[in-house]
Amino acid sequence: MKKIFFFLLISSFSFGQIDKVEPPFWWSDMNLSDVQIMFYGKNIAQNDVSVSNGIIIKSIQKTENPNYIFVTIDTKNVAAQDFIFTFKNKNKSFTRNYSIKPRRDNSRLRKGFDSSDMIYLIMSDRFANGNPNNDSTKETIEKADRSDKDGRHGGDIEGIIQHLDYIKELGATAVWPTPLCEDNDDRGSYHTYGQSDVYTIDSRFGNNEDYLRLSMELHKRGMKNIMDYVTNHWGYKHWMMNDLPTYDWIHQFPGYAQTNYRMTTQFDTNASKIDAKMCMDGWFVKSMPDLNQSNPLVLNYLTQNAIWWIEYADLDGFRVDTYSYNDKNAIAKWTKAITDEYPNFNIVGEVWMYDQAQMAYWQKDSRIGAIQSFNSYLPSVMDFTLQDAIANGTFNEDKQDWRNGMVKVYENFNNDFLYPNINNILVFFENHDTNRLNNLYKNDFKKYQMALSLIATVRGIPQIYYGSEIGMAGDKNNGDGDIRRDFPGGWNGDANNAFTASGRSAEQQKYHDFTAKLFNWRKSKSVIHSGKTTHYVPQNNVYVYFRHNQNESVMVVINNNSEKQILKTNRFHENIKDYKTGKDIISEKLFDLQNDLEIEGKSVFILELNK
Template sequence: MKKFFFLLLLLVSATLTAQIDRVEPPFWWSNMNLSEVQVMFYGKNISEFDVSTPKEMIITNIRKTENPNYVFVSLQTEGLASGSYEIRFSKKGKKGFSYKYELKQREEGSAHRVGFNSSDAIYLIMPDRFANGNPANDSHPELQEKADRNNPGGRHGGDIEGIINNLDYLEDLGVTAIWSTPLLEDDDPRYSYHTYAQSDVYRIDPRYGTNEDYRRLANEMHKRDMKLIMDYVTNHWGGEHWMIKDLPTYDWVHQFPGYKNSNYRMTTQFDPNRADIDRKLNEDGWFVSTMPDLNQSNPLVLNYLIQNAIWWIEYAGLDGFRVDTYSYNDKTGIAEWTQAIMEEYPDFNIVGEVWMHDQAQISYWQKDSPVGAIQSYNSNLPSVMDFTLHDALMTMFNEDDMGWDRGMVRAYDNFANDFLYADTDNLLVFAGNHDTNRINEQYQGDLKKYKLALTLVLTTRGTPQLYYGDEIGMRGDKPAKGDADIRRDFPGGWSNDSQSAFTAEGRTPEQNEFHAFTKKLLNYRQENEVLQTGKLLQYIPENNVYVYFRYNPEARVMVVINNNPEPQTLDLQRFAEGLNGATSGRDILSGEELQLENSLEIAGKTSLVVELK
């Protein structure tokens, strides 16, 4: 009989404990600026229980929703030491079960981590296509899509271990920061390798590794004084997300009711003449049918996203965020999300994807924008991506003849609009990324044109970003062959690859030419502050030759980009302001000493980066 009652007691206890299926955030930290954490408890009919805590931990709010499987408990953590605190659940005065919620000790100096900035050079990686360091995790029994490297749009097996294994390659190249496309779980049945349709935002996708592996990546990078940037998605989740399948509230996602696609017209966020339905479809419409649109105007959703972002920064030791589809979010909610993170980490950095084609429209989304101020809007977002420069780069080096708005004048006009930005040093400059056509495809593999483009990206104002494989001349034609073609596997990332571009011996002679130029210019930029934070002085291009200077009180660099196929001779008297009395210099690309007293000759389709003496 005793044995029977003992087994019955175990059964009842197990049943009650099983009431909790998920707890998010899974733990928190003491001494956070955000001292109130809203813990979500999820389980069958869990809202039927009353919640209490020990007297030292104060519950400031308990929020129950129309879905009885959720309860949101706000806990005041200010002044509490690290350790485990018992959260008790009871029903009608009778004890039900409890949960030990942990507050961890915060790492010293965590709040004042320094994010990426214009002293950095960022390397964008699609982890599934970069390197496969652990073939054992290529597929996972819990997740639908299995590895199939023969399928261009399938999963190929690249992972976190592959990135760690090749950090020496990236450090030697001159990279100081890595932006990886999302690594959180994506259980879509197809095309899950891009990981923008996330199904669990507290879990690294097991096909990439574990949460601990991600933290180890950050630690290994920090040993090399490199920074890790997470690709964060605030606008949407994937249709396979566990919460989407059991919504906490009807308005957790935008409903019309049901599905309505975005019109993608981000201009409706600030257009003074817009129709309300157009604004609603951009902001509330779903990006695609498999990505439900999150409702940041719902306080529960917004707080969930704020806490999740801070949790990853603190847990993994992150140095920055790149935020996907930033300008599709509820603009009030995303400004609050950004502000909360920057208040917790004042020296952190966040760059938003604002894929627009007008400087004023992009500027609107940067913190303290003079354009946003017209409508009394401030996104609090430190950095935006310079898509107008990208637009120019995709065409101008294929334009041998300069016109009023063709050739190198495209670059000049782009920088002439810098007055629209609040902080030009905090613009992300790039030739291509995982969504655009490969820059070397645009140039048909022309090394000379690549050198011209890279010279501009690595010597102008802002923070430069390279896309993996560009440094070895990788190509890909998105219009003709789709996304998979611009996301090819990096050669040598898999043990059975016929060659490895990670070593000089493994690269072809052509790949080594691309690589050598990239390495030389990247490392020079890393060693010279004037190219990181110096002022920019530019001259109107003539004969398709663009000349500009980067300067500070200690140093000056003259950059000459001849986009003309023919050699050109420059009258240096025109550039007296930039030369500032210098009569000689060294071209760091060729090592040649140059006299700068009267004229300067430059070969066709060639650039010079001249360190002035």
């Protein structure tokens, strides 16, 4: 990619030219009432600006690029209405209409996802092709080629909508599709993390109205829509990149320099300034220019864009990509502005670190962050240490020693006290960037059962990755395309349609039935959503923990030993108390808690305790 440099365009005045207005409209009764509207057009800054209907212009900001002008208006106590901006230069003038729209009832108090949910993560291009007519579009460069594992395959919003009942029947209550805004890279655009227009859904996925329809269809089913949002970078094909509003809209050195990926430099008191700068300011990859959130215009643009999507598409949450690579003080302001607007909204940040203290630093009201007078205001982070324990072969370790076996999982929870809100962290064993669990464990169904039971019953918000529930595998060593395979049955003509019971193989059905039974049980279990945890040091590679509240108790037994184990129940008396029996939610077998528990090798019990 060529280095990007800002330059001034020297040209004659072009009368009446406006190419972009962002945000394209706003809403009444918003907490964020000072709206900064960006107008883009050739030499537009040479105009004086006025507005009709008594709307107050609070400020007009021009930059070194005459093709941009930023106009801030006061919408406080302004009713929903249309009004007109007038741009005048000498004796010539032109106008642009703008709208303040009515807000949904109770929009401010919308409830985000939480620990009562199970999130179903979808690689949007690889799930289902609901509309083959938009696989390739004239507006976008890369065309569909399903034979290319790293190309566009045609999955779209319509495909997701058509299979929402399948997702709901699986026990999921929220859907997280990978980004849907336009990514016009000439290759590898299917993942859409290098966005080229953040106000427009990629035409190969559908359009903005389709995205709103996705939310509506989810809400009809009592489900939630989580947007994958990217604050750290855009794609090199973003429409601004050839004509930046300011030189420092992106980080330049000049041009490109790559991040060192050392997120610890954000808080390391021993870190050199240059290392901290290269973490925050370096580009994630060469095709993704790094946004400069410390520039107030950039930060405000990103804040308004995020709020615009919440309001427009009626969203229930954000997952924020590469959260800890942003300028930490700026991203904290961004996060606070959103949660000030929507106090019950949830945002989970990708903080990909393998130390609980380092991850806890990034959660809202962290006592660790407070040491440095820092508060991210980020409600939720992702439990990468648990994912790491599972992905590094815990369930292949048949015998336990001081470091290996189920003790690795046990020790993950020893540091729960570090998190300000332990119930609001995301738990998972794989996602679209990691190796597939079913590849790591060679489609060993018993190991899948243990891993899934773990994330379904521990504290936090469980997330599964599309296709795990039918045994889908994929090896990251063969490239990201291999861990992002097409869901079988999502395309016309697929030999295997795993969306239907009749179309699944016996092996796929086995995975599906276990997953659906487990997560449909979890839906109504407040003891799992918000109960306390008491766990016991693993013995003989058997990990036992209880989720309990005043009314209920669930005992989870995970035998990672290859051999049958017998558990003396008197060891767990402080939690068993006067409970007499336990019913396994999967086999529905009843166990007498006054007697020893016998459990087969590589298996799990989830026992609802009864008096």
